[in-house]
Amino acid sequence: MNSRSYPFVVYFLLLPILQVMVFDQFNLGVQLVPQITLLFLIFYPTDAEQTIFLVIAFLYGLYSDLLHSTMGIQAAACVTAAFLRPTIVTSVFGKNHGYVNIRLQQTPFIALSAYSLNMVLIHHLVYYLLGLASWPKTLWGIQQFIFGSLYTLLFLIAIMFVLRKNKQ
Amino acid sequence: MQQLVNAIIRFRNGLVYLLLISLSIFLLQQSSSYHRSLIANAGLYFGTQLNSIVYSLSSYVSLRKTNELLIEENQILLDQLLSEKKLPSDTLSYSTVRLQVIRNSFFNSYNYISLRGGKNIGVEKEMGLVTSKGIVGVVQFVENRYSQAISILNKDLQINAKLKNSNHFGSLIWSGDDPTKMNLIDVPKTAIVKIGDTIQTGGMSTIFPPGIPIGMISDFIDDPSLSFYDIEVSLFQDMTNLGSVFAIDHPTKEEVKSIQQSINEQ
Numbered sequence: 001m002n003s004r005s006y007p008f009v010v011y012f013l014l015l016p017i018l019q020v021m022v023f024d025q026f027n028l029g030v031q032l033v034p035q036i037t038l039l040f041l042i043f044y045p046t047d048a049e050q051t052i053f054l055v056i057a058f059l060y061g062l063y064s065d066l067l068h069s070t071m072g073i074q075a076a077a078c079v080t081a082a083f084l085r086p087t088i089v090t091s092v093f094g095k096n097h098g099y100v101n102i103r104l105q106q107t108p109f110i111a112l113s114a115y116s117l118n119m120v121l122i123h124h125l126v127y128y129l130l131g132l133a134s135w136p137k138t139l140w141g142i143q144q145f146i147f148g149s150l151y152t153l154l155f156l157i158a159i160m161f162v163l164r165k166n167k168q
Numbered sequence: 169m170q171q172l173v174n175a176i177i178r179f180r181n182g183l184v185y186l187l188l189i190s191l192s193i194f195l196l197q198q199s200s201s202y203h204r205s206l207i208a209n210a211g212l213y214f215g216t217q218l219n220s221i222v223y224s225l226s227s228y229v230s231l232r233k234t235n236e237l238l239i240e241e242n243q244i245l246l247d248q249l250l251s252e253k254k255l256p257s258d259t260l261s262y263s264t265v266r267l268q269v270i271r272n273s274f275f276n277s278y279n280y281i282s283l284r285g286g287k288n289i290g291v292e293k294e295m296g297l298v299t300s301k302g303i304v305g306v307v308q309f310v311e312n313r314y315s316q317a318i319s320i321l322n323k324d325l326q327i328n329a330k331l332k333n334s335n336h337f338g339s340l341i342w343s344g345d346d347p348t349k350m351n352l353i354d355v356p357k358t359a360i361v362k363i364g365d366t367i368q369t370g371g372m373s374t375i376f377p378p379g380i381p382i383g384m385i386s387d388f389i390d391d392p393s394l395s396f397y398d399i400e401v402s403l404f405q406d407m408t409n410l411g412s413v414f415a416i417d418h419p420t421k422e423e424v425k426s427i428q429q430s431i432n433e434q
Contacts (some may be wrong), residue, residue: 050181058188065195072196076189083185130196130203 011040012056016064023155032148034155035123037064037074041081042119042156046089046102057082070131077127081119088118104164116156117149124149209311216270216282216314223270223284234411241300241412264414265290267297267315272410277344279319281305281410286313295415296369296376302405303327303382304413306375321347321407328373329382329401332366334359340367340382340401347407349386352399359397361388367401374418 019037027033040060044053061078065071089102092115102115124145132141176183197204227234267289271282285291287310297304297317305317306325318325320342327340329352336359338352352367365385371378387400 051184054181054184054188058192061192062195071199072192072194075195076192079185079188079192083181130193 008040008044011043012060012063015040016060016067019064020067026155028147028151032144032151035120035127035148035152036155036159038081038116038119038123038152038156039159041078041085041123042116043102043104046085050086053085054079054082073127073130076130077123080126081123084122085119088115088122092118104160109161109164112160113153113157116160117153120149120153120156124152212309212311212314212316216284216311219271219282220284220314223268237411245300263417264298265295265417267291267413267415269410269413270314272319272407274319274321274347274408277323279321280308281317281319281413283307283315283317283413284313285415286311286315288312290417291315291415292417294375295417297413297415298376298380299405299410299413301381302403303369303376303380304405304407304410307415319407320350320403327376327382328370329367330370330378331355331359331361332368332381337370337372338396338399348403350383350401350403352385352401353396355397355399357390357395357397361385361397361399363387367399375416377416377418 015037019035023034023036037060041057044056057078058075061075064074064078068074092111093102093107102112104112128141128145128148132144193207197207265285267283267285269281270284273279273281281297281304283291283297291307291310293307293310295307297307303320305319305322307315307317309316320327320340323342323344325342328337329340330337336355338355340350340352342350355361363385367382367385369376369378369380369382381404383401383403385399386402389398391398
């Protein structure tokens with residue numbers, strides 16, 4: 001394990017706890033909670049072994065599930081977002097970007113936002129689909145998915161903007 | 169073999185993803201009864217669709233034999249209609265719904281029957297299933313076009329049954345061994361039991377009306393240390409060969425259940 005991995009171990013352990021203790025309080029009612037745990041999946045090194053990343057994403061989701069008592073939903077959503085991440089990175093940053101990590105300071109903010117939007121949409125689609133799993137409530141589920149995604153994206157962009165400004 | 173290994177290595181990410189998503193869904197259905205029932209219903213739907221296709225193919229092949237069985241069934245029904253003595257003494261008029269068996273198991277300890285026919289033709293939970301020869305099971309789950317019934321060849325099911333020649337009751341259970349035989353327990357020693365006597369439904373529940381034949385006494389154990397007989401019953405209905413069955417609608421089921429509920433609450 002190299003020095004680049006140590007911050008991610010901390011993020012792995014602390015982000016879900018931060019989500020439960022702080023960001024769950026920002027709920028707008030039924031299931032609309034900003035899911036900042038996605039920051040781990042967004043900034044995890046893109047040059048890492050994809051198979052290992054899938055397992056880590058699953059464990060990360062499972063850890064979030066344990067804290068939220070939603071056994072399996074976060075794990076499924078995180079592993080799906082992790083699986084589709086290479087495709088998203090290629091589509092947003094181009095084919096040669098796979099070997100350069102996405103860094104908060106160096107990556108253009110608009111590209112970073114677009115990339116985050118895609119990750120949020122994939123994660124929330126699986127999250128709400130599995131959580132709801134009911135045909136009669138499809139319209140309500142779509143509504144929750146759209147507003148939930150926008151709310152999460154708002155928080156993620158705000159956090160990235162603040163952290164980016166502080167480090168400059 | 170080398171090519172298989174190469175393929176696994178090449179598609180390892182997809183395979184790992186499928187494995188992890190399956191594990192997630194497994195954990196979800198283990199912890200949530202809502203998702204468990206959702207997956208069970210989905211499984212029932214796809215299972216019945218598949219079995220329906222298989223049944224369609226196999227029934228086409230066995231048409232001649234099915235025709236012979238239908239003619240035999242018609243003859244028995246006609247005998248019963250013409251002979252008033254063979255009709256149940258109960259004056260209630262029960263209605264029946266015809267169902268087609270699309271999957272029948274009899275080799276497990278807990279067997280179930282899948283049926284084509286559901287809410288769309290009036291099937292409800294806890295309807296008794298019969299043929300012209302005897303009882304078959306009890307409806308357990310009902311979807312719109314398909315149903316699942318618990319077979320009488322299921323160790324969890326107990327049927328109220330009585331000796332035809334008297335009003336002595338007992339519980340009919342299955343030991344899990346022979347699909348042609350069941351056991352009638354809790355029949356008191358005051359009953360006169362002979363090999364060859366007929367066992368029929370007792371009518372103490374709203375599932376089966378009284379007087380439906382079940383089987384014939386093939387053996388019984390008269391243990392002096394016990395107060396009850398253990399009677400072996402050979403079933404009239406061949407449970408390994410089910411085609412059409414009839415679900416019985418008890419006309420006063422709701423009224424009887426309401427009274428029973430009131431008694432229980434008191």
